[in-house]
Amino acid sequence: MKKIKAGLIGCGTVGHGVLKMLKRNRSYLTRKIGCPVEIKFVCDSSASVRKQAKALGYSVTGNVQRVLNDSDIQIVIELIGGSTVAYQVILGALKNSKHVVTANKAVLAEHWNEIFSLAHEKKCLVYMEASVGAGIPIIQALNEGFAGNRINEIVGILNGTTNFILTKMYQTGMNFQKALKLAQECGFAESNPVMDIDGFDSQQKLAILASIVFGTAVRPELIHCEGINGIDISDLIYGNEFGYVMKLLAIMRQSKDGVELRVHPSFISRFHPLATVEDEYNGIYVIGDAVGETMFYGKGAGQMPAASAVVSDLVYVAQKIHYGIGGRLPYVMLDSHKKIKLKNIADLVTQYYLRFMTVDQTGVLAQISNVLGRHNVSIASVVQKESYNPKRVPIVMVTHDAREKDIMAACKEIDALKIVQAPTRLIRIT
């Protein structure tokens, strides 16, 4: 019986998960694909990983070229991570007319055009379900399940680490540093958490989703990005009083004056479908013009959730190879000349949460309202909090829809007032 052969490059946690799933479901997957899939080589730079894989019965190698040049191998599963070696592996595989399954957000976000141009040229497939939301089939949904929909909006909690931190702060009242430490202890944050905390991980993932939606590469650096570093627990508490929960959101929104692309901490109503996405979970809220509002929820990371997506991709690619149509039709659309009109963050119109720290004296609220009014910012609700320290009284406000540049100008002016004791905290409301 014909067999389809694959090479697995980078056999860390997720790689081992993939081997486990393939072994356990061999007969099911064979029926689903139409023929068996065999891992011809497990390739890893670590001798101990190779030893482990060998003990499981796999042929192993430390030499990437051995996999890329093996004419039997039709699918390369790239699970190295990062965007240097992984990029060479993916390009090398495509150059040799091999299909690719990858879980690597960084390399896709960085090199979308190069990878998919080459894939189209070589009539090869690149599947990448695990790169966003791990096992949540969001790429499948955007790329195929919603075929024929215009995707008007994506609002995603795409990073489990920051969601875990914000959830713990909200639930227990611990501060950011403690919650980060807890996330590290639980294995949800790396020792150097900057990619997660500063929003870059979400930025890369949003770049991938947007690239699929628009059928052209959306560079991650085009996406306005703010992280959750420095988020103050008091804002989570005040936000809660207004009925909001805080999430690090990755947002794509199409409007007639351009496309919004942004990653930043944001308040959402506690009745929003994303509000119950807690701890290390991810949620992706999508509005299509036909399908309407939808939401996808699940674990955004972890060995088996990521392996689940890789195996599902492997099934799709192997099915197509089995029937001789691998790559006859590209998986994602790519028009590298297409331009999307981006909306500048300064032109964003939304509601804002503002916290001013002022002295406790008559006329403070009037002075602040005055400045806001002059900048066309109108107040929807305001709460002035009692404070033990008369020199630092918080005034918390939610505005009506306002323009970002107006808000920024108003806050700058307010921060210069004598009555104001600390820089104003601003959280966008989605």
Add this chain to the structure above:
Amino acid sequence: MKKIKAGLIGCGTVGHGVLKMLKRNRSYLTRKIGCPVEIKFVCDSSASVRKQAKALGYSVTGNVQRVLNDSDIQIVIELIGGSTVAYQVILGALKNSKHVVTANKAVLAEHWNEIFSLAHEKKCLVYMEASVGAGIPIIQALNEGFAGNRINEIVGILNGTTNFILTKMYQTGMNFQKALKLAQECGFAESNPVMDIDGFDSQQKLAILASIVFGTAVRPELIHCEGINGIDISDLIYGNEFGYVMKLLAIMRQSKDGVELRVHPSFISRFHPLATVEDEYNGIYVIGDAVGETMFYGKGAGQMPAASAVVSDLVYVAQKIHYGIGGRLPYVMLDSHKKIKLKNIADLVTQYYLRFMTVDQTGVLAQISNVLGRHNVSIASVVQKESYNPKRVPIVMVTHDAREKDIMAACKEIDALKIVQAPTRLIRIT
């Protein structure tokens, strides 16, 4: 250029939505499929519908056989609904080696084995994304996105009508009859709402999801089914005090002593991902052994959400036809001899919410607790409510995990006590 021709049978609301989407996205869909898809005939029994379709430029017919016998037509889109004519149409299409796209839950739930046996025999595809959750790509996810997962649990809010009714009761305190009337006025419930209200619609949809998961027909009548008729607003209010919201849930759960399959009103924690699925929305919570907990959310009915799923199915089927592999691999697995071991509802073990209506006298709680204790039912929490009527005082309880047959025996005994004034209300907690 080659064209793929389809016939649309039954051109009501959803059919018109499909025509609209196909027209609007013609060039996108052509690129996605690899060649254009053309609706050769719109077939409907109503002369006025035919007139409308003709005005849009379509060839029309009132004769189903004309579509089924047209050798140009490779795909039949069945949007008639019901399980009599629709069944003949689907079988007729398959007999003539045509692929089928259908939105019809009733015919699939009733005739799964016959339809998919014939489809496999004829090497034809039957796609059905719109039959459950309309545009939510749940069938795609279960059947392909989670390939290689063992699906341990599905908990679905699969019926928009009942979810709308329960949401309105909860939000406004209106009773069941008023909420039903509101649902009818808003177009979310039919004038004869029995299929929705009594849970049969959810039962059919769960039968479809279970048939996919188990790779064999799961007959809808095997699924224990209770509707929301007679749900009392007071139970929603008391449930809320314990932190629960009520949903009509369709549940599949695998355990070592068999498969649970049941549809009934149920309390879930307000922190459960399904808790924010409100109004006419659907939500499907799925646990796979690799992917873990996931949830899918969206509109479960309506013209464009259903059309979105039909068009997506059409793309999948047409792609396969274009590449000459339509039906070479079956879409769903089918082993018609496979038996699944069902768990009897009497053996269910879960937590229960109980409301007793008793007289206000000393020792009432002791008597009730006594009976529960003898039946191995242990109480997790209890609230006794003040009442204006000393002859009817509600005692509300949440049990620890208990066996359904023990609960039922205990309630029967309790209902026979002199102190008890009305039959005990019981809601399972999920």
